[in-house]
Amino acid sequence: MILIDYKDRRPIYEQVIEKFQQMILCGALEPDSPMPSVRSLAMELSLNPNTIQRAYQELERQGYIYTLKGKGSFVSNSMKAADHKRKEIQEELDKCVSNAVMAGITEDELRDMVEISITNVKIRNT
Amino acid sequence: MILIDYKDRRPIYEQVIEKFQQMILCGALEPDSPMPSVRSLAMELSLNPNTIQRAYQELERQGYIYTLKGKGSFVSNSMKAADHKRKEIQEELDKCVSNAVMAGITEDELRDMVEISITNVKIRNT
Amino acid sequence: MILIDYKDRRPIYEQVIEKFQQMILCGALEPDSPMPSVRSLAMELSLNPNTIQRAYQELERQGYIYTLKGKGSFVSNSMKAADHKRKEIQEELDKCVSNAVMAGITEDELRDMVEISITNVKIRNT
Amino acid sequence: MILIDYKDRRPIYEQVIEKFQQMILCGALEPDSPMPSVRSLAMELSLNPNTIQRAYQELERQGYIYTLKGKGSFVSNSMKAADHKRKEIQEELDKCVSNAVMAGITEDELRDMVEISITNVKIRNT
DNA sequence: GTGGTCTAGACCACC
DNA sequence: GTGGTCTAGACCACG
Numbered sequence: 179m180i181l182i183d184y185k186d187r188r189p190i191y192e193q194v195i196e197k198f199q200q201m202i203l204c205g206a207l208e209p210d211s212p213m214p215s216v217r218s219l220a221m222e223l224s225l226n227p228n229t230i231q232r233a234y235q236e237l238e239r240q241g242y243i244y245t246l247k248g249k250g251s252f253v254s255n256s257m258k259a260a261d262h263k264r265k266e267i268q269e270e271l272d273k274c275v276s277n278a279v280m281a282g283i284t285e286d287e288l289r290d291m292v293e294i295s296i297t298n299v300k301i302r303n304t
Numbered sequence: 305m306i307l308i309d310y311k312d313r314r315p316i317y318e319q320v321i322e323k324f325q326q327m328i329l330c331g332a333l334e335p336d337s338p339m340p341s342v343r344s345l346a347m348e349l350s351l352n353p354n355t356i357q358r359a360y361q362e363l364e365r366q367g368y369i370y371t372l373k374g375k376g377s378f379v380s381n382s383m384k385a386a387d388h389k390r391k392e393i394q395e396e397l398d399k400c401v402s403n404a405v406m407a408g409i410t411e412d413e414l415r416d417m418v419e420i421s422i423t424n425v426k427i428r429n430t
Numbered sequence: 431m432i433l434i435d436y437k438d439r440r441p442i443y444e445q446v447i448e449k450f451q452q453m454i455l456c457g458a459l460e461p462d463s464p465m466p467s468v469r470s471l472a473m474e475l476s477l478n479p480n481t482i483q484r485a486y487q488e489l490e491r492q493g494y495i496y497t498l499k500g501k502g503s504f505v506s507n508s509m510k511a512a513d514h515k516r517k518e519i520q521e522e523l524d525k526c527v528s529n530a531v532m533a534g535i536t537e538d539e540l541r542d543m544v545e546i547s548i549t550n551v552k553i554r555n556t
Numbered sequence: 557m558i559l560i561d562y563k564d565r566r567p568i569y570e571q572v573i574e575k576f577q578q579m580i581l582c583g584a585l586e587p588d589s590p591m592p593s594v595r596s597l598a599m600e601l602s603l604n605p606n607t608i609q610r611a612y613q614e615l616e617r618q619g620y621i622y623t624l625k626g627k628g629s630f631v632s633n634s635m636k637a638a639d640h641k642r643k644e645i646q647e648e649l650d651k652c653v654s655n656a657v658m659a660g661i662t663e664d665e666l667r668d669m670v671e672i673s674i675t676n677v678k679i680r681n682t
Numbered sequence: 683g684t685g686g687t688c689t690a691g692a693c694c695a696c697c
Numbered sequence: 698g699t700g701g702t703c704t705a706g707a708c709c710a711c712g
Contacts, residue, residue: 184498185496185498187499189499189710189711189712190499190711190712191711191712199407200406200407203406203407203408204406204407204408205408225712226711226712228711228712229711229712232711260407260408263407264407264409267400267403267404267407267409267417268417268420268421270396270399270400270403271400271417271418271420271421272421272424272425273396274393274396274397274400274421275418275421275422275424275425276421276425276428277393277396278393279425279429280326280329280330281325281326281329281330281386281389281390281393282329282330282331282386283390283393285422288418288422289418291393291394291397292397292401292414292415292418294394294397295394295397295398295400295401295402296401296411296414298398298401299398299401299402299405302402303405315686315687315688316687316688317687317688341698341699341700342699342700342701343698343699343700351688351689352688352689352690352691353689353690353691353700354688354689354690354702355687355688355689357700357701357702358687360700361701370563371699371700371701372562372563372697372699372700373565373567373568373695373696373697373699373700373701374695374696374697374698374699374700375562375696375697375698375699375700376698376699376700377699377700441701441702441703442702442703443702443703451659452658452659455658455659455660456658456659456660457660467683467684467685468684468685468686469683469684469685477703477704478703478704478705478706479685479704479705479706480687480703480704480705481702481703481704483685483686483687484702486685487686497684497685498684498685498712499684499685499686499710499711499712500683500684500685500710500711500712501683501684501685501711501712502683502684502685503684503685512659512660515659516659516661519652519655519656519659519661519669520669520672520673522651522652522655523652523669523670523672523673524673524676524677525648526645526648526649526652526673527670527673527674527676527677528673528677528680529645529648530645531677531681532578532581532582533577533578533581533582533638533641533642533645534581534582534583534638535642535645537674540670540674541670543645543646543649544649544653544666544667544670546646546649547646547649547650547652547653547654548653548663548666550650550653551650551653551654551657554654555657567695567696567697568696568697569696569697603697604696604697606696606697607696607697610696683711683712684710684711684712685709685710685711686708686709686710686711687707687708687709687710688706688707688708688709689705689706689707689708690704690705690706690707691703691704691705692702692703692704692705693701693702693703693704694700694701694702694703695699695700695701695702696698696699696700696701697698697699
């Protein structure tokens with residue numbers, strides 16, 4: 179279900195967050211369906227429960243899930259999640275573009291590079 | 305000349321690296337012109353010389369500068385620097401695009417977002 | 431396990447790098463087995479942790495080890511390590527041969543000298 | 557006559573030494589012919605006289621040149637020079653071979669690599 | 683516990 | 698003066 183890449187330089191809890199963001203946004207996890215419990219998921223992934231806990235906290239803060247005390251965490255159906263991701267990606271793009279411009283790359287070159295990226299990703303997903 | 309953002313989560317030496325990459329790539333620093341000495345820059349930025357040293361070492365490894373023992377460091381004129389940055393930015397873009405696709409954003413939406421970023425950057429630089 | 435030669439003109443961290451390269455390449459350290467922690471090795475060799483840290487960083491960059499944040503460093507099993515060393519030695523050899531030729535040593539004399547070296551090393555390892 | 561490679565990581569005085577060793581060993585400089593004066597050579601190469609002085613001292617210690625007080629330095633004709641270089645190269649080779657063996661490279665592989673080096677050098681000198 | 687970063691201050695080789 | 702290395706000791710994020 180979730181694969182942790184230990185060689186990834188990012189902290190593990192961020193990877194967990196990202197995986198759930200993707201699953202929620204693409205509809206693999208339906209709104210109001212229960213998230214796996216912190217302890218069971220920790221067991222399944224051989225991770226420290228603290229790590230999962232931290233990921234869930236952040237997911238809640240970002241609006242992807244909501245928590246009912248004593249019942250567990252559930253997938254949120256609000257638009258908040260999609261909005262959050264969109265903003266996040268726009269910010270990433272802004273940084274990229276900003277870096278590119280400061281490196282002397284022209285707008286058109288940049289657009290070409292974006293097309294290359296799109297192609298790269300398509301190929302990788304084949 | 306260079307401003308350190310202590311709130312930035314990235315290490316200081318990376319910020320120093322990035323600033324010099326930009327200055328070198330955009331032509332603000334001419335090829336073969338001397339870089340500030342490790343000690344003087346450390347003093348100017350109120351940083352430890354080791355931190356500057358580390359940044360310079362990485363800049364040399366990436367081909368942005370070269371070092372003459374006992375004389376100082378100098379801006380490299382090789383194409384290596386531009387190549388390096390271009391690859392770096394392409395990788396960043398790949399990640400962005402990949403994230404966007406996995407978040408269910410379509411290609412055309414993505415292209416729109418890129419245009420927004422380009423506009424944002426233009427405005428910010430006005 | 432590792433002996434530092436303080437009379438060696440090379441920096442200590444390079445000596446540490448070389449020792450581990452040898453141990454990894456000759457199979458004394460198995461893939462995915464844990465490297466000693468930065469602190470413990472520093473203690474054992476009476477060195478500053480920073481020095482070990484630097485050596486490990488370089489070993490990771492060269493593909494000999496990989497690092498899991500908060501868990502430690504581990505021996506890499508990739509071919510990258512062997513490739514890296516092979517290239518390094520070929521470069522060394524090129525320099526030797528180049529020097530020899532420029533010193534007026536003929537090809538056949540050189541081959542004899544190589545045989546002498548091989549014998550020397552064999553004897554020393556007896 | 558002599559070209560200094562400022563991007564070479566070795567100290568400049570070593571480069572000067574090496575160049576003179578080559579010129580003396582290959583006969584470009586005849587025995588008992590005068591070496592350029594420290595000051596004139598320093599001027600010619602835009603180097604600090606200290607650097608040249610240091611190189612000459614070392615060349616004398618190694619038997620490549622001899623110095624007559626008040627007269628200057630002269631190329632030595634003794635076999636000492638050739639012997640010195642031969643020993644130097646043999647030591648370099650020993651190190652190479654030792655490294656190779658410790659990296660798990662077999663004798664025959666090593667011989668192949670030597671042949672590659674010889675070919676490389678031949679090509680480079682074409 | 684781990685590795686990663688940083689500071690303060692020292693010594694060295696080189697020019 | 699320069700860069701390169703090293704020590705001592707601190708703080709941080711991560712698991």
